[in-house]
Amino acid sequence: MEQLTRTYDVGGQQVTALAGVDAAFTRGTFTAVMGPSGSGKSTLLQTAAGLDRPTAGRVWIGQTELSGLSETQLTRLRRSKVGFVFQLFNLVDALNVEENITLPLRLSGVRPDRRRLMELVDRVGIGQRLGHRPAQLSGGQQQRVAIARALAMRPEVVFADEPTGALDGTSAAEVLALLRSVVDDQGQTIIMVTHDPVAASYADRVLVLADGHIVSELPRSGAARIAAELASLGRSGSLSGSRSGAGA
Ligand code: ADP
Ligand code: MG
Secondary structure (H helix, E strand, O other), X not given: OEEEEEEEEEOOEEEEEEEEEOOOXXXXXXXXXXXXXXXXXXXXXXXXXXXXXXXXXXXXXXXXEXXXXXXXXXXXXXXXXXXXXXXXXXXXXXXXXXXXXXXXXXXXXXXXXXXXXXXHHHHHOOHHHOOOOHHHOOXXXXXXXXXXXHHOOOOOEEEEEOOOOOOOHHHHHHHHHHHHXXXXXXXXXXXXXXXXXXXXXXXXXXXXXXXXXXXXXXXOOOHHHHHHHHHHHHHOOOOOOOOOOXXX
């Protein structure tokens, strides 16, 4: 992403959610995005994923620059190249596990391959649950179904917005280990927003956002080191939100 900018007009006031972010996400790497509430993390994910159009700046997924695409082309690109994982799973309650996982394939007119489906559900550890509805599963199991769904089209990049935010510690650790293995074994690319330094410690690097800017970047680090960096940014005022609403 190059000079990625997103402003919102809120009752005539311009709110800057992203203020010209430059970043590259190498194929086959796992990046955690941290920062205070309102710092632009979700906006970064949504504009990078082609779910939302930036006000200025450019985004590429592989060789494709998104701003040149029509809505139809953007939808097609999202379906084939991008996977999403949300905090609250966003599974379709009326569909069973298998139907949820194969939904992106069916939306794209791709016939689900039985062997590939079995590999996928075994990898995420829900092979015995294919006929269950989401409501019959624990939160951790639901999130593993959502990850399988995100991977179904073999996307170039998976965006996860606080994927462990609604999970207990044990389920969170399972989900994070799964995301790590998706990068290590499948060479896929993951960009994950999290508030949790333990979750961020699974990533290859950590970007910290404040007021729509990247204010820090750490290589793969333990949770204590990440927490210390956040605390130090907080003390120096970098995370204080002093720019927001400043106008001039
Ligand atoms: P985060 O995910 O880090 O909490 P967001 O990306 O959701 O932050 O929001 C960044 C800023 O943009 C915040 O000030 C938020 O209020 C504002 N914002 C986000 N979405 C909208 C919207 N749809 N309309 C107006 N303002 C928004
Ligand atoms: Mg958010």
